[in-house]
Amino acid sequence: MIMSFRWFGEKGDSVTLNQIRQIPGVKNVVGALYDVPVGDPWPMDKILRLKRQVNDNGLALEVIESVNIHEDIKLGAPTRDMYIENYRESIRNLAKAGVKVICYNFMPVFDWVRTELFRPLGDGSTAMAYNHELLRNMSPNDLVAYVENNSNGFELPGWEKDRLSELKTVFEQYSDIDDEKLFENYKYFLEGIIPVCEEVGVRMAVHPDDPPRSLFGLPRIVINKKNLDRIVRMVDSPCNGITFCTGSLGANRENDLPEMIRYFGGMGKIPFAHVRNIKFLDGESYHESSHLSSDGSLDLYEIMKAFYDIHFDGYLRPDHGRTIWGEKARPGYGLYDRALGVTYLNGLWEALSKSNSAV
Numbered sequence: 304m305i306m307s308f309r310w311f312g313e314k315g316d317s318v319t320l321n322q323i324r325q326i327p328g329v330k331n332v333v334g335a336l337y338d339v340p341v342g343d344p345w346p347m348d349k350i351l352r353l354k355r356q357v358n359d360n361g362l363a364l365e366v367i368e369s370v371n372i373h374e375d376i377k378l379g380a381p382t383r384d385m386y387i388e389n390y391r392e393s394i395r396n397l398a399k400a401g402v403k404v405i406c407y408n409f410m411p412v413f414d415w416v417r418t419e420l421f422r423p424l425g426d427g428s429t430a431m432a433y434n435h436e437l438l439r440n441m442s443p444n445d446l447v448a449y450v451e452n453n454s455n456g457f458e459l460p461g462w463e464k465d466r467l468s469e470l471k472t473v474f475e476q477y478s479d480i481d482d483e484k485l486f487e488n489y490k491y492f493l494e495g496i497i498p499v500c501e502e503v504g505v506r507m508a509v510h511p512d513d514p515p516r517s518l519f520g521l522p523r524i525v526i527n528k529k530n531l532d533r534i535v536r537m538v539d540s541p542c543n544g545i546t547f548c549t550g551s552l553g554a555n556r557e558n559d560l561p562e563m564i565r566y567f568g569g570m571g572k573i574p575f576a577h578v579r580n581i582k583f584l585d586g587e588s589y590h591e592s593s594h595l596s597s598d599g600s601l602d603l604y605e606i607m608k609a610f611y612d613i614h615f616d617g618y619l620r621p622d623h624g625r626t627i628w629g630e631k632a633r634p635g636y637g638l639y640d641r642a643l644g645v646t647y648l649n650g651l652w653e654a655l656s657k658s659n660s661a662v
């Protein structure tokens with residue numbers, strides 16, 4: 304297991320690389336370029352600049368999250384070939400800079416969705432929350448307005464302003480795209496990029512849809528074992544894998560996370576993992592919690608044990624944390640609670656390693 308930590312760049316993060324390097328056990332940064340429009344190839348000079356910044360702080364840059372996918376690829380529009388060619392160029396350039404894993408998602412229109420970004424948890428901390436009933440009474444525009452006005456001034460990853468200002472048009476474009484059509488377009492994309500990944504040694508890792516269900520009538524397919532199984536087999540290659548995000552997949556009560564980790568990990572399909580906890584409220588609603596098992600509904604010991612059992616040697620990072628100790632940070636991405644998450648996950652890992660190697 305290679306412990307890592309996400310960083311949004313010097314302009315987009317309240318956390319510094321110098322702070323990250325002081326978290327015990329963190330040697331790797333999960334980074335991205337945030338000033339390249341979605342669909343454009345990532346230029347070599349910008350990639351190298353980011354890499355240099357990270358390296359100058361004694362950290363490595365081997366995982367990118369995310370190279371986002373242009374909507375035309377998901378829609379199967381005639382322009383998709385051009386965007387796929389650009390994506391191939393980004394993969395080649397990232398590989399030249401030593402990147403090993405690229406995380407991405409295949410969610411139509413929205414990236415992750417929450418109805419509350421700073422929900423008070425009663426102990427002075429706040430966390431992000433998803434209320435299913437509330438969302439059903441919101442329009443896509445309500446959601447965008449809420450997120451834009453409540454994210455502490457940060458632009459959130461995957462929430463590109465241009466696309467979201469054209470919501471009506473984008474929704475119309477999706478009106479004839481169902482799950483099957485989206486699978487087809489997804490396969491076309493994978494067929495276009497995986498051969499390049501194999502050539503340059505980069506592993507793609509799809510992030511599950513968050514939450515893992517259809518929203519506003521949009522198709523969402525990266526949601527459960529059955530669909531993930533179909534995805535990794537659509538183009539069967541070690542380079543076609545999963546970002547196993549426990550908080551996203553865990554938001555569907557039917558997903559048995561340890562079992563899925565053993566299954567996909569056993570197939571060699573998990574190059575990257577996000578590990579965090581959520582606490583279910585009623586039905587399909589939940590709020591995010593600290594990483595600790597007893598604070599949430601997911602058993603992080605069982606999850607880490609499953610990773611241990613499959614001899615997980617990929618990259619792993621804590622995912623969203625609460626906002627604690629008065630920190631002012633982007634929702635879910637403060638320093639303190641994620642650093643606590645790292646320490647907890649490292650503790651579980653050390654205990655698993657030592658108790659299993661004891662004679």
Ligand code: CS2
Nearest residue numbers: 369406407408414415460510
């Ligand atoms: C991340 C996602 O912040 C988050 O919730 O897990 O935004 C993730 O980076 C993307 O979905 C991956 O493309």
Ligand code: MN
Nearest residue numbers: 548551577622
């Ligand atoms: Mn995640």
